[in-house]
Amino acid sequence: MSSTIHFYFDFTSPYGYLAAMRIDQLAAKYAQQVEWHPILLGVIFKTTGTLPLVDVPLKGTYSLHDLKRSARFHAIPFQQPEHFPISTQNTARAMLWIANKLGEDSAIKFAKAAYQAYFVDGINIGEIEHVVQIANRLGFDGDTLANEISSPEIKAQLKAEVDAAQEQGVFGAPFVIIDGEPFWGFDRFDQIEALLKNGQI
């Protein structure tokens, strides 16, 4: 079996962060490739009428507890950021810009660094100055990035990514699609592994 693993995530999604810290490792175990797709949950939640998890009574409080516990259970560093949730257009556009200029591997490096800056160091990665710092730290040209990520081309590219995700039925994050088979949530990594291992689920 050789299939692309399509991985959809929003930079403000904590379960997306947990998934991002594990997906390449899981794919590598079965010699598969991951395509990373930054999306905007804010746009998608308008379609589904979904509230951000933390805004739901009771469920919000539980989720904060569950996140810490789930991170611990999977041995992934995690601190709930003070600014949460945040708008992640700048971060997503920066990732697309890096992919265009420097290729997918650099874009994935940026995505992981941005996620860690947010969910480990508490840095507000929705703000462009922090996006630039992360890019610079990785050796990318943060100043040019800052000038170019608000271009009509990059805006249109992100909009197209979000539209494409919705057409695939993506309604939350993390979301994984392999050969048309959809998986919602970091919880489904056991079933994803079964599919990669056995070629069916």
Place this chain on the structure above:
Amino acid sequence: MSSTIHFYFDFTSPYGYLAAMRIDQLAAKYAQQVEWHPILLGVIFKTTGTLPLVDVPLKGTYSLHDLKRSARFHAIPFQQPEHFPISTQNTARAMLWIANKLGEDSAIKFAKAAYQAYFVDGINIGEIEHVVQIANRLGFDGDTLANEISSPEIKAQLKAEVDAAQEQGVFGAPFVIIDGEPFWGFDRFDQIEALLKNGQI
């Protein structure tokens, strides 16, 4: 470690059914006891403003697919019932009546049989005639049950159960609480097992 595993479920919850088919087995592995608590999600969802899963655009369609896949993954028989979701007051009241008259073990036998009648055989267990049939099949007195489950005492008992669950922070099903530690979803059985095994999570 010796702790009671509090298991909250609604008879119309398919993930609750999957959990119900596995929780006693998991508890037995670590020599723990399970207390089964029937609840009414309809009442609880009014507090949280939650829609039944299948009524949420996109998420509903996905969930039906995920349920079948999850049942297969865990080797649990499952057929999505035609009547879904259903009102489960009668079923929950019947379980409480059996617990009062015949003890917890009989009540749990009834709960499992009712869940299987619904999610394997497609029987509408919200209807009292089917509740009576299931009770009779188990050797319980279905006719007396039918006469007594709408008594003010049983109604009050179920209301008290639902109120108590909400006070414990239960906002969905299946929900498990062990020594105050809350777990939402069949997805968390791996973390529940870690807690039972290690005494902490």
